[in-house]
Amino acid sequence: MGLLSDPVRRRALARLVLRLNAPLCVLSYVAGIAWFLALAFPPLTQRTYMSENAMGSTMVEEQFAGGERARSFARDFAAHRRKTGALPVAWLERTMRSVGLEVYTQSFSRKLPFPDETRERYMVAGTNVYGILRAPRAASTESLVLTVPCGPDSTNSQAVGLLLALAAHFRGQIYWAKDIIFLVTEQDLLGTEAWLEAYHDTNVTGMQSSPLQGRAGAIQAALALELSSDVVTSLDVAVEGLNGQLPNLDLLNLFQTFCQKGGLLCTLQGKLQPQDWTSVDGPLQGLQTLLLMTLQQASGRPHGAHGLFLRYRVEALTIRGINSFRQYKYDLVAVGKALEGMFRKLNHLLERLHQSFFFYVLPALSRFVSIGLYMPAAGFLLLVLGLKALELWMQLHEAGAGPQEAGGASGPGPPLPPAQSVGLASLVAPLLISQAMGLALYVLPVLGQHVATQHFPVAEAEAVVLTLLAIYAAGLALPHSAHRVMSAQAPDRGWMALKLVALIYLALQLACVALTNFSLGFLLAATMVPAAALTHPCGPRPLYAALLVLTSPAATLLGCLFLWRELQEAPLSLAEGWQLFLAALAQGVLDHHTYGALLFPLLALGLYPCWLLFWNVLFWK
């Protein structure tokens, strides 16, 4: 700090920052990207390890042998489901009671803000069924949850069968210290959300549901199960939850322990973990998994029913049975044993899972990168914004001091206050207009869907998406409208001040996002930062404009969709990509309203207005 308090050295430092600004920015950006790519390589990735003592050494002998029973339950369930066309509530209640559970049901209904086009539903209603296994001689203060989401497009019959068979097996055991809730939800995640809200007696999303009759204390951990075949070739595990929340790493370690113990083939993001980490191939494969996880987490969507539990501080995972064309298949007994083992270990827990990491990224199932090692990647990218802002601040400073110096005053004094205030006053109009644009983007599509459907031949969902795009594009006309309101004083200082404010605004937002959801923060920073740093009203405007449009949040989303399908080895054609893009927009808005996902408001109210500011800078007159 002595460096800064000495005016002579301060001036020297300022000159250095000004002169080396461009190379420093480039260097910092490259370092950020390179650091991120290096996350998949061994010095930065570490082997996972179990931190929780209570689950440490494996002293559990799995005894589940109800494979046949699970299959027959699954067959019955599927038959009853076909007969009723919905969740066979009565059959489930009867069966759960016959295996000795305390059974309750919960009915819920939810009117979506606009019809869900992919699943063709508007008014969603359903019934959840859950059975509680009461731990003997305990006071029902803690519980574990095993949940199977059922929906119109995910039958999950085998998962229900396995759940019932496990319930029957667990009921006969004496060692349970925590109650176990076996939950079958209808309408996929909406049912899970309805049940969770009713269990915690809150209303976050405007769900209407009947109150729960039976409870079992504080939920300590939850597992969601998705299985649609009698045999599986591998188990895929999903960790990403709502708004990019992740469960404690120990839960994943637990899953991995039982994968190894049972000799099961387990995957993360559908990718097997590489065997060889010493050569380049292993980490490269890890990088693909890492990128997939980054994309999934950045989307902020719950990647399975477990994602909704995380809001209530319940550590949760989704386990999916995959049946592909591999030779070795496992039957339900193997899956059931893994689940039994996990539940018995969770039953041992004395405290909530808290020992291990909550912030991590995973290049493979058994490798992780902790927050201390991945944050520099985002930090380097944000440094670019900081450097640019510093340069602008100094230029403004010099510009303000310039005439004074020419007038013959000795030494650089503080910039003239009148000049400064003119700059700031001219910023109010573009700031307000772009924020208003963001607000319109957030509010109007859903509010105006009825007007749109009356005047144009479109369905509600289409209307919402098209209004969204229309408002988004309309924002590009902002510079013309903004300039009319603006006084035309000191044009050069005007854009500098605006860009300075925009840079700081962007840096603050990205820093906050990167702290809570690293993937989202990093993706947005990696795309928005170069354009934001380069934008300049003089120079090749069309080039800058193209760059800015290509890195706008919507374009980033489109790009991410292509990248995602590329990594999944199912590349998209352009038309498919566009369709998927429209669907993703609608889904994003719907997720915000139904589950409280924050990506849509963040983009509409935070990053889009900020991006408009840069657009404004570019077309400064």
Place this chain on the structure above:
Amino acid sequence: MAAALPLVLLVLLLLGPVGRGHAEPPRDSLREELVITPLPSGDVAATFQFRTRWDSELQREEGTDHNFLRYAVLPREVVCTENLTPWKKLLPCSSKAGLSVLLKADRLFHTSYHSQAVHIRPVCRNARCTSVSWELRQTLSVVFDAFVTGQGKKDWSLFRMFSRTLTEPCPLASESRVYVDITGYNQDNETLEVTPPPTTTYQDVILGARKTYAVYDLLDTAVINNSRNLNLQLKWKSPPESEAPPVPFLHAQRYVSGYGLQNGKLNTLLYNTHPHRAFPVLLLDTVPWHLRLYVHTLTITSKGKDNKPSYVHYQPAQDRLQPHLLEMLIQLPANSATKVSIQFERALLKWTEYTPDPNHGFYVSPSVISALVPSTVAAKPVDWEESPLFKSLYPVSDSSSYFVRLYTEPLLVNLPTPDFSMPYNVICLTCTVVAVCYGSFYNLLTRTFHIEEPSTGGLAKRLANLIRRARGVPPL
């Protein structure tokens, strides 16, 4: 429970010999009984009661305020074998003879419900209560689970339940009986069969319902001497339908709602399932001080309407000294669910006040609900000395209602918990950041900097300085 036991033991050691040394032989030294209640679900409940009485020379203190009630609870304590062993040692026959031979820990803790209690109280020996006897009543209730211990079968015998049979009464016992609830089965022996067939039966009104019990008196030589042991057996002739068990008139549930670590809400649901009678209940809540209750948010609703309690007593908590005490008299309308809810804020504890496992959460003790529940069957006033011991578990105040005290489940609430694994790092880092950055930035922001050209001064000053240097004085 565990905390209560040593205390009781101490009292016994002090007082026991005094009672025995009394001139008169101790009256009514031991009564013991076992009540077996087969439940329609196939589970079986067994309740032991042992009552020991001895005379004491201790005089009753005058002027003691006997209306002063103390109530304390350890919601975390779980009863285990360690509680059973000292409890058994209080019995006159220990576990050598009588009903107590059935008390085998491995079976008693292989059940779905276990409750163990010690009651000690003075009993007046005369009308003016100048001399007292002491009464020690020990009860143990277990419920055997048909799913776990019965392997799905619903037939029971003493041997299956306790892996023991009864062979002889305790020689010290003045009464030693086994009661089996055969209500509704005994007319034509269609559904349930009890072997050996009972010689006598006993009828009474328990919790507002008429009950019939088969009685086996161990002191009656005919009961045991036939086969040298008594192995009671219950056989279901036509297995009962496994339907939902009948719901009691009054039951309750308690839970915490909300999420996050700042606020929350305590909810107690009180159900009155009586079809047409409303009755008042007394709800007693003690909440630890680290949940700061917002009393203005206390809401009581039944059937969607506000239910105003006729009496509220609230004693606010003092940090680290006493918990909140909230007592209310609430009228429960017929066939309704009443929700009592109150919001709270989670306090930050001092870092030494956290338990060794703070992430487990902190317990909130159960609510206590006391009520006079309207009865459908009129009960006769009882003579406590003559009726079986288990009658004392179901006190009756008058003929039209019976008394019930319910305890809800305890709650587990998470408080904001620091990460205890790295306080050192955190403290060091924070201190460094604050010291280095904050101070310097504050300094930079509040000062203005001017450059002063180093002026060399005039000729006179230089001369003066030369002279001063020669004199060894600091220059001007």
